[in-house]
Amino acid sequence: MTNQASQATEASQPTKATTPPLWLLAELTYQCPLHCPYCSNPVNMEETFNELSTSQWKKVFREAREMGAVQLGFSGGEPLLRKDLEELVAYARELGFYTNLITSGIGMTEKRIAKLKDAGLDHIQLSFQSANADVNDLIGNKRHSFKQKLNIAKLVKAYNYPMVLNFCITAQNIREIEEVMTLSTELKADFVELATVQYYGWAYENREHLLPTQSQLVEAEQAINRYRDQQSGGPKFMFVTPDYYENRPKACMNGWGTTFLTVTPDGSALPCHSAKILPLTFPNVKDSSVQNIWEHDFSFNHFRGDDWMPSPCKTCDEKDKDFGGCRCQAFLLTGDMHKTDPVCDKSPDHHLMKTITDKAGQQASSTLKFRTVKNNIPVKMIQDLTV
Ligand code: SF4
Numbered sequence: 001m002t003n004q005a006s007q008a009t010e011a012s013q014p015t016k017a018t019t020p021p022l023w024l025l026a027e028l029t030y031q032c033p034l035h036c037p038y039c040s041n042p043v044n045m046e047e048t049f050n051e052l053s054t055s056q057w058k059k060v061f062r063e064a065r066e067m068g069a070v071q072l073g074f075s076g077g078e079p080l081l082r083k084d085l086e087e088l089v090a091y092a093r094e095l096g097f098y099t100n101l102i103t104s105g106i107g108m109t110e111k112r113i114a115k116l117k118d119a120g121l122d123h124i125q126l127s128f129q130s131a132n133a134d135v136n137d138l139i140g141n142k143r144h145s146f147k148q149k150l151n152i153a154k155l156v157k158a159y160n161y162p163m164v165l166n167f168c169i170t171a172q173n174i175r176e177i178e179e180v181m182t183l184s185t186e187l188k189a190d191f192v193e194l195a196t197v198q199y200y201g202w203a204y205e206n207r208e209h210l211l212p213t214q215s216q217l218v219e220a221e222q223a224i225n226r227y228r229d230q231q232s233g234g235p236k237f238m239f240v241t242p243d244y245y246e247n248r249p250k251a252c253m254n255g256w257g258t259t260f261l262t263v264t265p266d267g268s269a270l271p272c273h274s275a276k277i278l279p280l281t282f283p284n285v286k287d288s289s290v291q292n293i294w295e296h297d298f299s300f301n302h303f304r305g306d307d308w309m310p311s312p313c314k315t316c317d318e319k320d321k322d323f324g325g326c327r328c329q330a331f332l333l334t335g336d337m338h339k340t341d342p343v344c345d346k347s348p349d350h351h352l353m354k355t356i357t358d359k360a361g362q363q364a365s366s367t368l369k370f371r372t373v374k375n376n377i378p379v380k381m382i383q384d385l386t387v
């Protein structure tokens with residue numbers, strides 16, 4: 001890597017004003033029964049192992065809560081694979097966290113959902129790969145997973161949880177947006193995220209297949225607006241588009257090290273769940289307290305504030321809105337994590353976006369690379385199911 005930041009080996013004094021981490025994302029495990037080709041987990045699956053113990057997680061929760069964290073997301077991989085999930089939820093509730101389970105639903109049973117209710121779990125976010133059973137099972141690479149998800153959605157409602165459904169929108173399923181909305185209404189979802197995939201992790205590997213074209217996005221938005229116009233009650237739909245087609249980047253993580261803290265299965269502490277790809281050395285909660293990491297670690301201070309910003313961000317009157325965009329995106333697209341996010345049309349690298357979006361829908365190779373699965377499947381199989 002050419003842009004390795006010089007590292008402070010020892011914890012240093014705080015150099016930037018810090019606000020507490022309000023959101024803690026606990027990635028309990030990278031193991032998952034599904035194999036989505038857009039998974040945001042690291043492509044390097046060696047990090048799947050060496051998970052924190054129950055008591056180590058409890059220490060993280062306690063320390064984050066003491067700093068003022070209020071929201072705790074249990075995520076993965078598939079967090080249901082952790083047998084101590086109920087114990088961790090109960091502990092987090094005892095500390096006063098609002099708790100959210102982010103799950104594929106695979107592995108959930110009525111017994112478990114009841115136990116999680118007893119533990120005080122507040123909220124469940126259930127992901128679907130598609131509104132079409134065959135496409136869903138193919139994208140997740142697991143037979144009968146759609147049927148299981150339908151059952152779990154019904155249980156989530158039966159146990160009175162607020163339910164968020166999450167549909168990852170890709171070029172493979174964007175044409176079925178109306179079916180997605182109809183299914184969500186039938187399942188009595190409270191909120192539905194129609195979230196176009198963000199290109200990190202496995203999604204970055206498969207971007208040429210997953211990225212919808214601009215006209216597909218426009219059509220999807222029109223379909224969503226038509227559906228909303230006819231709605232009386234029912235779910236609230238949120239459509240999240242990829243910023244690849246925008247002229248300004250997203251305000252990634254609300255600013256580096258201001259609000260969000262992710263802890264990975266092995267205990268790495270990150271300012272965002274993708275940050276491990278950056279040429280920075282990140283601290284581990286096994287070696288240091290959350291407070292020390294958050295306030296003093298070089299990696300957390302490195303992109304705080306605007307001292308690090310290059311031109312044109314440095315003197316830009318919009319720098320308080322988007323903080324120069326996403327560091328991971330800048331790194332993935334330019335090879336330099338310090339550069340202005342190329343999504344911004346003031347960036348000297350903005351031309352890269354057109355090069356990428358021009359290829360949307362062209363599909364240079366014929367297979368999707370599935371997370372951890374050696375036998376990648378032909379894109380044509382999905383196309384045949386969606387036409
Ligand atoms: S995106 Fe798919 S493979 Fe990745 S954690 Fe979620 S369900 Fe598992």
Ligand code: SF4
Nearest residue numbers: 313316318319324344
């Ligand atoms: S130049 Fe930087 S700060 Fe200004 S709008 Fe673009 S990304 Fe944001």
